[in-house]
Amino acid sequence: MRQRAMIAMALCCQPRLLIADEPTTALDVTTQAQILDLIADLKEEFNMGVMLITHDLGVVAEVAEDVAVMYMGKVVERGDVYSIFEAPKHPYTRALLESVPRIGMERKHRLPAIRGMVPHPLARPTSCSFRTRCDHAIAGVCDVRQPGLSPVGESEVACFLHSEALADE
Amino acid sequence: MSDAILRVSNLDMHFGATDGWFGKTPPTVRAVDDVSFEVLRGETFGIVGESGSGKTTLGRCIIRTHTPTGGTVEFRGKGAEPVDLTASGPEQLRTVWRSIRMIFQDPQSSLNPRLPVIELVGQVLRKTEGLRGKELADRVADLLFRVGLRPEILHRYPGAFSGGQRQRLGIARALATNPELVIADESVSALDVSIQAQTLNLLQDLQESLNLTYIFIAHDLAVVEHICDRVAVMYRGQIVELAETGEIFERPRHPYSRALLNAVPIPDPRLRKERRGRKSLTDGDVTVRGCRFASRCSHATDLCRSEAPPRKRIGQTDVLCHFAGEV
CATH class of the missing domain: 3.40.50.300 (P-loop containing nucleotide triphosphate hydrolases)
Known part of the structure; x- marks a missing residue:
């Protein structure tokens, strides 16, 4: 109910863009479903854009058309929701998707977790900031240069594993 | 065990x-x-x-x-x-x-x-x-x-x-x-x-x-x-x-379990369409008598609103619902 009031406040100037930062993270699944439906309906009605910030991949799959995946302050992959979920390219995106338990998945196995944790912002690894946790980091490449966001298929990816990114540099 | x-x-x-x-x-x-x-x-x-x-x-x-x-x-x-x-x-x-x-x-x-x-x-x-x-x-x-x-x-x-x-x-x-x-x-x-x-x-x-x-x-x-x-x-x-x-x-037997499961977002955008138009679970009053879930349940009947449901065993599941196994 409070979240509805917040949405009402956000909408009172008839915005063209609604930025929703973790709008359903603290809510129960049933309430979350209501709020997501509500945001989807309002989006149609007001013909506005919605920028949804969340860590819940289920919510993203449910409502988003385009997705940007961020790691340590940088967008590491950007694409439409189908490319991101069905053909993730950046090792971080892939690892994120694998580490979520899903309903109907084989039970009781160990989840493929991303090792380590997000480095302290003041101790950011040089060049590619994900390389310290990446299983595919290439010595002499990933620790030397910083990958830029470049088109790979339908998406844009910042990773040297995709040769287009290498050629681009 | x-x-x-x-x-x-x-x-x-x-x-x-x-x-x-x-x-x-x-x-x-x-x-x-x-x-x-x-x-x-x-x-x-x-x-x-x-x-x-x-x-x-x-x-x-x-x-x-x-x-x-x-x-x-x-x-x-x-x-x-x-x-x-x-x-x-x-x-x-x-x-x-x-x-x-x-x-x-x-x-x-x-x-x-x-x-x-x-x-x-x-x-x-x-x-x-x-x-x-x-x-x-x-x-x-x-x-x-x-x-x-x-x-x-x-x-x-x-x-x-x-x-x-x-x-x-x-x-x-x-x-x-x-x-x-x-x-x-x-x-x-x-x-x-x-x-x-x-x-x-x-x-x-x-x-x-x-x-x-x-x-x-x-x-x-x-x-x-x-x-x-x-x-x-x-x-x-x-x-x-x-x-x-x-x-x-x-096989969730209770309407509430089913509603709860339906509300979980699935990390797969292809499944989005079939889930649209699902009935979201609304808030309801607690009934003093009868089933506590009755006011939010789409299968509720007069029986549910007047009489507390018995605990039933259906298959391997214990469930608290008048119509478990039917709805």
Whole structure:
């Protein structure tokens, strides 16, 4: 109910863009479903854009058309929701998707977790900031240069594993 | 597997059941109402439900931080006589609290920021086993190692750690007394997905190596399905459905369990369309008589609104619904 009031406040100037930062993270699944439906309906009605910030991949799959995946302050992959979920390219995106338990998945196995944790912002690894946790980091490449966001298929990816990114540099 | 470590029978926790001021009787909140279940040794028993369903209160009644207003909680430690925790005195509870431990929800507030790690994790050992000095430091270092933390952190304070590390500290603290039963109340809910996966794996590893039994309280159904052997679904203080995990997730019998499962967002954009137009669960009034879920249930009839549903057994599932198996 409070979240509805917040949405009402956000909408009172008839915005063209609604930025929703973790709008359903603290809510129960049933309430979350209501709020997501509500945001989807309002989006149609007001013909506005919605920028949804969340860590819940289920919510993203449910409502988003385009997705940007961020790691340590940088967008590491950007694409439409189908490319991101069905053909993730950046090792971080892939690892994120694998580490979520899903309903109907084989039970009781160990989840493929991303090792380590997000480095302290003041101790950011040089060049590619994900390389310290990446299983595919290439010595002499990933620790030397910083990958830029470049088109790979339908998406844009910042990773040297995709040769287009290498050629681009 | 058939021996029960914990047997909860007809447990009630009604708040405000005493006389109010000036002879007024305040309304009673039946946070836990006639709840019965067994937890088997070595299993992970899940309790799910929305906030306000009474799952946390139930956990607190088991560990006796709330004194239940009715019913019994029978705990059978290994090689020990069964103890009814609801009738135990402080002395007996202190012993039991070494065998039943709790991991809390919020790693920020459940660790005293003014105590160093050695105290946070080791205090209980100092108090119950009288450990001191190097002996204590060694035991705590060993515990830290078990949960994947470096032993050098003994003299640091919780402020220096991330959420995932704090949750590991909470787990180390719970394990300090070699417990048999660990109650984990929303222990991974506040964590990021990647850290959540690490913590879940850790809990599973520890369960295997230490032969632990878990009561896993959570609202995240995907996590519950992943880690639990059996699941109880709570709604407004009652267990409305209890079955093995596979059974509940494949064939939910209670309309509430089904609604709950339907509401979970699935990380697959292709499944979006078929889920649009689902009936979202609206808020409803609590009916005084009859089924508590009736006002939100699309199958509710006059019978549901007037008469409390009986507990039925359908297949392998216990379910609290007049029309279980039909709807």
